[in-house]
Amino acid sequence: MSKTSKHTAMLGLPYYAWAIVFIIVPLFMVVYYGLTDKTGAFTLANIMAIAHPAHSKALWTSLVLSLESTAVCLLLAYPLCMILARSGKSSNSFLVLFLIVPMWMNFLLRTYAWQSILEKTGIINTFLTALHLPTQHLINTKGGIILGMVYDFLPFMILPIYNALAKIDKNVIHAAHDLGANDLQTFLRIILPLSMPGVISGITMVFIPGMTTFVISSLLGGGKILLIGNVIEQEFTLAYDWNMGSGLSLVLLVFIIINIVIQMLTDKDGEGVM
């Protein structure tokens, strides 16, 4: 049998090699370029560049906007998932499927759709002027970006929370009622804690994409609002300053790693995200 075991073990080699070349090495490259200047000498200047007002403002804006979007997503998704997961109808999983359909559509198109809706002469404003109501100016503002983020990322918040809530055994709810708890007490003491892994999952799946996007700010921020993603993207594609770009990416990596750690600590079942 050991010959087969050896063969079986070898099956993994192509992937291990691939992972090293295309996952590990590139990350080391980011580290390398981030910590060196154009001549190859060691420097911390690229990382310290985050302190530059333009950069720190971009980082701060990214952080704040992403946190706000994540919060909005959570507030919208949780009640929705409660309604769908706990009402016990089998048709509800079908409904969830339909809510996920937009996720499978190209996200550029979806974000772009909001651009045409929010524009000064876009659909909403045309509607509003027809009704002689004041027009909205969400395009090219932070509000517009939050709207775009919420729209793009809401399904990622819905799925894990729905799964966590649907997994709760009905008898556990009955037991809580049996022991004297009313609906509110049951929710606060039983349902909410048991749904926490899903909530954490959703937050981690929304926060990082929100913080690192440059597409949403590009399309809905009109290029006026710079997120850290825009800065990094421009360093690479416009300024060709790989070192600066890498250095700033390393700063981003800190946030990403914190996110990963939080996710790992709360994933007791080891069942992963979905």
Next chain:
Amino acid sequence: MKDELITLRSVSKSFGDKLILDDLNLTIHENEFVTLLGPSGCGKSTTLRIIGGFESPDSGSVFFEGRDITNLPPNKRQLNMVFQNYALFTHMSVAENIAFGLKIGKKPKDYIEDKIRYALRLVNLEGYERRSPSTLSGGQQQRIAIARAIVNEPKVLLLDEPLGALDLKLRQDMQYELIRLKNELGITFIYVTHDQQEALTMSDKIVVMNQGYIQQEGTPEQIYNEPENAFVADFIGDSNLFPAVMVRDRLVAIDDNPFECVDEGFGVNRPVDIVIRPEDVEIVPPARGTVTGVVTDVIFKGVHYEMCIDVKGREWVCHSTVAHAVDEEVGIKVDPFNIQVMKKPESEDEEAAGINE
């Protein structure tokens, strides 16, 4: 005469287009260990859940101590339930699970701590306060579920097939535990199971159910020795269940062979069902038997031998500590007292309906 505690009056319940309970009437007294016994789908779990308040009857009422509680939600009823798969709160410790009902009831902290200790001692799990339910074995989880329920001092404890997931030895141990608990706590237990051994072991009263009807209510001895219809006779214990003709009072003919029995009032030359328990079938020399037959199978069951005897095409089953050989010709005798005569149902519906009180 014990007081009436819970009464179900004319309770009916359907799920979709399936009728689960039809005009059910049931009374449960104080300090009784009542078992609802029957096959899957007979409605026993539904009955329990209606008593607990987790299902509402489509029609009919539920009374508790004389008061109508039909529309009372479960958290306001003075009973507690032990669920089939334990339903422990996995995100809380054992102590927090047990304390849950007490905290809702806003009991003082010292009281709660005392009760937790008392409950854990009662179920032989002292010291387990800080453990997480998911680290416990099935039997331990079961006992924590029981502790969590009884700590609230309910008047009635409902148990929904709680021992189903445990292996045989553990199940038997837990059965004795439950009897001991009932005696120590002095409260009513309403127990649901499909396992007749459990029912016979633990109950003061057994309610046999089938297809949403009560087939028979009685003590374990009554149910076992005097089944009132073919379903009960067949469901409880092993039995020789034969069609027969009641010749007259105290004489019944099984396959045209007359047997003396002790039942009266079944008419003259009427078709009936009779049941004889295998342990009541006596094997005697052929000359002394009321009927004779040939042994076809002998199986050693540990407690006894199980022997199948062919009496002119009818198979009789006998349990005895004395073995006989296959192909041996034997005689069969039955003490008249051990022949239970039962009315034959007029139609299939009647057979399912059994006797409704």
Next chain:
Amino acid sequence: MKALKRFYVGLIFVFMYSPIVLLFIQSFNQSKSRGHWGGFTLQWYAQLLDDESILEALRNSILLAVLSAAIAVVLGTAACVAMQKMKAKNRAVVMGITNIPMLNADIVTGVALMLLFLTIRIERGFGTVLLAHITFNIPYVILNVMPRFRELNPHIYEAALDLGATPVYAFFKTVLPEIMPGVGSGALMAFTMSLDDFIITHFTTGSGTQTLSTKIYSEVKMGIKPEIYALSSVIFVTVLVLLILVNRVQYRLDRQRLEAE
């Protein structure tokens, strides 16, 4: 209360679908202006079919998706098989590394891969994008296939060996069919991730290669093209039909399995 719940769910639905529906309607609008209805037309769909650059981008996207999904499935499934025989510690390390592309921000993954290609001086183009897509697809395959192994009954494989099968034959006849659903869903996920990807493609592609996403991005930055509306409507209808089909098939398969039991 029930009405309130239904209202809320309906509201979310409207929120999710209105942009898509609006694009759909707009794709038939004769007038390019977004507020003004200029009459029903199919001219944008016709123009879409004529626009060679968009069609080529579409072709690239589909080719990339199919190729990267297929290769990812082979590498990923093989890796899952290998990991069954691994020590728990080693498996944890491999799984940890596997999770990196999924947990990392797309921009960092894209930038990292770009640096790799630039440093070893590979010309960026279709090939590098393909390599990048395979890289982020393999984790999704593994994520879908691994759980299937956990549910797998090891005794079926042993039974096949007992009956005289070689390990390879036994694998293909007993193990593979059992993990197929995972392979299928992994392939589907990889396909979708590849089709939808923008950021990583943006950094790893060369100027000559466009995918649907990069094409849309460049078009949108230059101004509105109504063909984009037509394109989005086509994609939406396709996705919807596909998902319904998949769901129906899944439903029917589950139904069959339940009835068989």
